[in-house]
Amino acid sequence: MARSKEFEINEVLDKAMHLFWTQGYEKTSMQDLVEFMGIHRRSIYDTFGDKHALFVKALERYEAKQTSKIKFLTQNQKSIKLVLREMFESTIRKEGEPxxxxxxxxxVELGVLDPEISSLVNESYTRTEEFLTTLIQTGQQTGEIKKDLDPVVTAYFLxxxxxxxxxxxxxxxxxxxLTSIIDMSLSILD
Known part of the structure; x- marks a missing residue:
């Protein structure tokens, strides 16, 4: 009879994400993952695959969590400029994250060496640029952001x-x- 998993997948995946985020891919060993995740090596392989597959899953989990945070921001803010400011300020205000x-x-670590990671990172950046473009266009329609800005180029800049x-x-x-960088970056919208 097969033994049931004695862990919640997203919980241990979050632990792997945290460790990779803190140490990087190369510096994190399978033994580090076993100890930090609190599960057996065999369980890691059976559930996630090898170290690289676990890293990819952790990166995808991170992307999903970040996307969820940004969507939450847009649902709870009426001002496009405030959404953009909060995105920037959340970067300098880390609560419980590396x-x-x-x-x-x-x-930076793997983009040149690992085509799969490079692709994941580029896809994430592209989605964020598209999101920023949409925010800028919305802000232009409501009059909150200057109409003479090219939304795509402004999204690249931001x-x-x-x-x-x-x-x-x-x-x-x-x-x-850090705050002065945010202020200067967002000043182009006025």
Whole structure:
């Protein structure tokens, strides 16, 4: 008779995500994962596959959680500018998460070496740029954002600044500096 799993998949996947996010792919060993996830090595292989497959699943889980957070923002904010500000400010205000961005970290560490990871990161960036474009267009229709801005190019600009901020938070805790970057980035919308 087969033994039932004694763990909740998303709970242990979140633990793997946290460990990969903190240490990176290369520095994280299977033994680290076994110890941090609190499950047997065999259970990891049976449930998720090898280390690379687990990493991909953790990255996909991260993307889903980030998308959910952004959707929540848009549902609870009436102002497009406030949604954009909250996106940027959430980057410098980490509550219980590792600093930086798991997606950015993964792209930097593995993007050139691993086509699958590169594709996942690029797809995530593209979805975010499309989301930003839609927000900008909506803001232009309501008069909240200047109409003479090209929504696509502005989305690229904001995405680039947001990614830079998500990298910079790993090396500085100067809130004044980080906030001034957000202010300058969003000032183009006025």
């Amino acid at each position: 600093i930086g961005c798991f997606m950015v970290n993964s792209g 995405m680039n600044n947001w990614l830079g901020l998500r990298t910079l938070v790993k090396t500085t805790s100067d809130q004044r500096k």
